[in-house]
Amino acid sequence: MNQQLEIRNIPxxxxxxxxxxxxxxxxxxxxxxxxxxxxxxxxxxxxWGAYVDDTLAAKMTIFDLQTWIQGKAFDMGGIAGVVTWPxxxxxxxxxxxxxxxxxxxxxxxxxxxxLHPFQFSFYRxxxxxxxxxxxxxxxxxxxxPKLGPQPGRIVRTGYDVKLLNGIYEAYARRYxxxxxxxxxxxxxxxxxxxxxxxxxxxxxxxxxxxxxxYYQVKDNILKVHExxxxxxxxxxxxxxFLADHDSMLDKLVMKAxxxxxxxxxxxxxxxxxxxxxxxxxxxxxxxxFLTKYPFASGAEWSLxxxxxxxxxxxxxxxxxxQVDESGTARVAAIASPSSELPAASCTIQTLAAMLTGYQRxxxxxxxxxxTGTTEVCESMERLIPVRQTYLPxxx
Numbered sequence: 001m002n003q004q005l006e007i008r009n010i011p012x013x014x015x016x017x018x019x020x021x022x023x024x025x026x027x028x029x030x031x032x033x034x035x036x037x038x039x040x041x042x043x044x045x046x047x048w049g050a051y052v053d054d055t056l057a058a059k060m061t062i063f064d065l066q067t068w069i070q071g072k073a074f075d076m077g078g079i080a081g082v083v084t085w086p087x088x089x090x091x092x093x094x095x096x097x098x099x100x101x102x103x104x105x106x107x108x109x110x111x112x113x114x115l116h117p118f119q120f121s122f123y124r125x126x127x128x129x130x131x132x133x134x135x136x137x138x139x140x141x142x143x144x145p146k147l148g149p150q151p152g153r154i155v156r157t158g159y160d161v162k163l164l165n166g167i168y169e170a171y172a173r174r175y176x177x178x179x180x181x182x183x184x185x186x187x188x189x190x191x192x193x194x195x196x197x198x199x200x201x202x203x204x205x206x207x208x209x210x211x212x213x214y215y216q217v218k219d220n221i222l223k224v225h226e227x228x229x230x231x232x233x234x235x236x237x238x239x240x241f242l243a244d245h246d247s248m249l250d251k252l253v254m255k256a257x258x259x260x261x262x263x264x265x266x267x268x269x270x271x272x273x274x275x276x277x278x279x280x281x282x283x284x285x286x287x288x289f290l291t292k293y294p295f296a297s298g299a300e301w302s303l304x305x306x307x308x309x310x311x312x313x314x315x316x317x318x319x320x321x322q323v324d325e326s327g328t329a330r331v332a333a334i335a336s337p338s339s340e341l342p343a344a345s346c347t348i349q350t351l352a353a354m355l356t357g358y359q360r361x362x363x364x365x366x367x368x369x370x371t372g373t374t375e376v377c378e379s380m381e382r383l384i385p386v387r388q389t390y391l392p393x394x395x
Contacts (some may be wrong), residue, residue: 003052005093007100010047010059015039017056018047018081025083041188048100050084050093058084058093062101063395066180067112068173069356070294070385073180077105077284079115080395098126102284102312111289112352113282114177116394123280127311129349131281131356132177132391134255137262138272141249145266150237151205157212158199161186167201167209171228175257175390176357177281189393190214195225202229202237210234213241217248224254226392257390279391281352286315290331293355295383297327303376304337306345315348323383344372344380354380357387 010018019038023030050058063078079101084093105113117123120130157163161183172178179185197216204210211229215222222245229235242252255276256262263269283289286307301323309315318337322330337343346354350369353359361380364370370377 004054005096006051006054007048007096008051009044010049010056011044012042014049014056015042015047018042018049018059021056021059021083021085022081024085037192048097048104050088050097052088052093057088058082058097060094060097060101062104062113064108064110065114065395067114068178068180069112069176070387071173072292072294074112074289074292075108075110077101077108077110077113078395079113082115095126099311102127105284106288106312106314109288111283111285111292113284114279114391115282116278117280120277120280124349126282127309127348127352128280128282129352129358130277130279131352131358132279132389133258133275133277134390134392135258135260136274136276137252137254137256139252140271141246141251143266143268143271144243144246144252145236145239147236147240147243150240151233152207152210152237153203154200154237154241155203156198157201159186159191160199160201163201163209164199164212167212167230168228170230174387176387177279177389177391179391179393181393185393189395190226195223197223197225200238200241202234202241204231204233204237211238213238215242217245220248220250222249222252224252227254227256255392257388259388281356281358283315283348283352283355284312286319286348286351287331287333289355290319290321290329293329294385295323295327295329296385297325298382300324301379301383302341303379304334304341304343306337306343307348307351308346309348312348327383342373342376342379344370344376346370354384356389357384358389360384360386 046063047061049056060082061080065076065078066073067076082094197214199214201209202211211234213227214225229238258275263271303321305319305321307315318334320332320334350364354361354364361370361377365377
């Protein structure tokens with residue numbers, strides 16, 4: 001018997017069904033407190049369900065978010081909570097949800113999408129690619145930095161969102177792929193989740209807030225939830241503050257950007273550290289993304305770019321990319337390439353890895369993920385600014 005499939009927004013009356021599906025799939029207890037919290041936060045417009053014979057069989061959420069890329073704000077669709085009941089798995093429901101989601105995000109002007117994968121290879125099939133990783137540290141109390149008194153002062157502030165967000169935003173826009181946080185995100189995602197702790201802000205010698213640390217000490221372990229600083233002096237002052245907890249600790253654990261240089265600053269750099277692949281990115285709309293992307297300024301340049309995208313037909317084909325001296329691009333779809341202009345070719349996954357700054361064009365060409373001449377590669381190296389990717393958040 002044929003089953004009827006419909007993809008539509010999940011209405012309020014089905015929110016509990018959605019929560020129960022997530023609790024089952026992600027194996028956590030759905031306490032009354034969690035139900036109350038999430039029921040208040042759920043938004044039907046962002047929740048999509050695959051209904052089989054009018055029964056909710058699979059679901060996903062698309063958060064309306066923004067991210068920094070090359071110092072510019074981009075509208076981003078954050079995919080989360082992709083779940084299918086076991087009896088409906090391997091029936092292509094997730095593929096249909098993701099395909100529908102791409103169209104929804106494109107209509108909203110969300111030219112890029114992020115997600116946290118349960119399996120990287122699974123989402124690569126649908127056009128997402130790794131874009132962010134982090135460095136995980138475990139530092140014994142004996143290995144903590146040994147620093148003298150630093151200029152400025154440390155103040156415990158509590159959860160002062162306006163103060164903290166001013167520091168965070170100046171820090172976050174230095175990276176590619178960080179979130180632009182609003183007050184709701186701070187209250188519900190940073191301070192309203194299971195982690196608790198203390199916030200301390202560093203004021204530098206000019207009495208300017210230049211960094212903060214959000215941390216918790218429990219069971220002789222200092223866990224740094226977030227360490228943010230705007231210059232090296234702030235970094236030293238905050239590490240001096242953390243090290244002054246030594247009488248309470250066995251060790252400190254934290255996450256940092258993948259290019260963090262802390263071990264070089266330690267007397268004994270042989271600390272436990274691990275690079276962890278984290279989030280994936282996808283370009284939802286090639287034309288819209290490239291038109292907004294801030295390329296490096298200095299010279300005009302034109303390129304014929306072939307993008308291979310099996311999931312989004314509007315991205316699949318050839319594009320003429322023309323970048324002016326200011327770094328602003330004009331983009332147009334073309335039927336076929338001309339021999340008079342340079343050309344390059346890549347998949348939508350490779351394009352995301354390259355333009356988020358996670359991988360450089362020269363490496364992608366070396367491994368065969370980007371094709372073109374040496375001259376094309378050199379031009380792309382110049383045009384795509386070098387900037388570290390990082391995402392301290394989770395969704």
